[in-house]
Amino acid sequence: MKKDILYVVIPCYNEEEVINETTKRLKEKLNTLIKSNVISPKSRVMYVNDGSKDKTWSLIKKIDRKEKLFTGITLSRNRGHQNALVAGLLTAKEYSDVVISMDADLQDDINAIDEMLKKYHNGCDVVYGVRSSRKKDTFFKKITAQGFYKFMAKMGVNVIYNHADYRLTSKRVLNEFEKYKEVNLFLRGIFPLIGFKTDVVYYERAERFAGSSKYPLKKMLNFAWDGITSFSVKPIRAVLSLGIVIFLISLLVMIYCLIVKIAGYTVEGWTFLAVSIWLVAGVQMLSLGIIGEYVGKVYNETKARPRYIISENLNEKRLGKRLKKRTEKRLVKSLIKNINTSEITNSI
Ligand code: UDP
Ligand code: MG
Secondary structure (H helix, E strand, O other): OOOEEEEEEEOOHHHHOOHHHHHOOOOOOOOOOHHOOOOOOEEEEEEEOOOOOOHHHHHHHHHHHHHHOEEEEOOOOOOHHHHHHHHHHHHHHOOEEEEEEEEOOOOOOOOHHHHHHHHHHHOOOEEEEEEEOOOOHHHHHHHHHHHHHHHHOOOOOOOOOEEEEEEEHHHHHHHHHOOOOOOOOOOHHHHHHHHHOOOEEEEEOOOOOOOOOOHHHHHHHHHHHHHHHHOHHHHHHHHHHHHHEEEHHHHHHHHHHHHHHHHHOOOHHHHHHHHHHHHHHHHHHHHHHHHHHHHHHHHHHHHHHOOOOEEEEEHHHHHHHHHHHHHHHHHHHHHHHHHHHHHHHHHO
């Protein structure tokens, strides 16, 4: 039976400290899977260099030359983890039947790949890697992450609890995913929207193998904010409800003010007036800010700019060369055949 081609997509941003070790471990894993006939020998690991400033890309090129099972693409500049992932997923799907995405720092347990593939062979189109616990996280990360998932659920966004971007997706899911053209990306929210048969695989998330996190607090907050505002209009509705409540309160305040005026205590109300002006202005500013956020999103989406630009694709080069060689061989063969037949015909 023909085995499916697996591509493992790994976005890399300044990962020179980990990439060689990741290569070593994944090479072992892929070789075992190929030997035990689970995946095709045409399977590959595809690194996506997200505009790294260190030696990551030159290391990837070196690995591509040395290792048959490894290849890479590079983006024209740093576009962020999610865009790098999309670039990798959409490029890899052209060469494969099934794709697994994971981080470069070996935090995702590569042994979960076996179970993911088992579920895929049992008919699942998406298999989510889910962290079984957060024991290794710092207290701060644990609290913020939990708060984030709870808040997302409250906002009506369907995300898998404790699932990052360690995920198996079949080619047909990726073909559907390609139709989601949005620029503000939050992949964890998109895949549950696509549907198909899905399952989860639990794994223990390790600590980063080397180097430091490429997700500082600012990036993390941006990411969470993107997740909420890309999938939920609830904040806008909350602003509307808040507006209605404040309007009702202001009616009561108006009645109160009139009564006070009639009773003749006008100067007394100065503190109250000042406070209300500040408060209402504050709420208005906040509301405008939230609405502005959505308007900004619409603005970005209408421009429909490309989400990434691939400046080099080592896999295409390699496959292209092979194709060229094959075509050349075929051409030479057919030439020889033609010459022979024409010579024979002539001699007859
Ligand atoms: N990453 C990326 N572009 C960025 C930031 C991060 O491609 O702008 C990659 C990074 O190389 C890693 C993955 O995204 O493979 C997750 O980043 P990291 O491990 O630093 O995040 P953390 O695990 O600390 O949340
Ligand atoms: Mg990490």
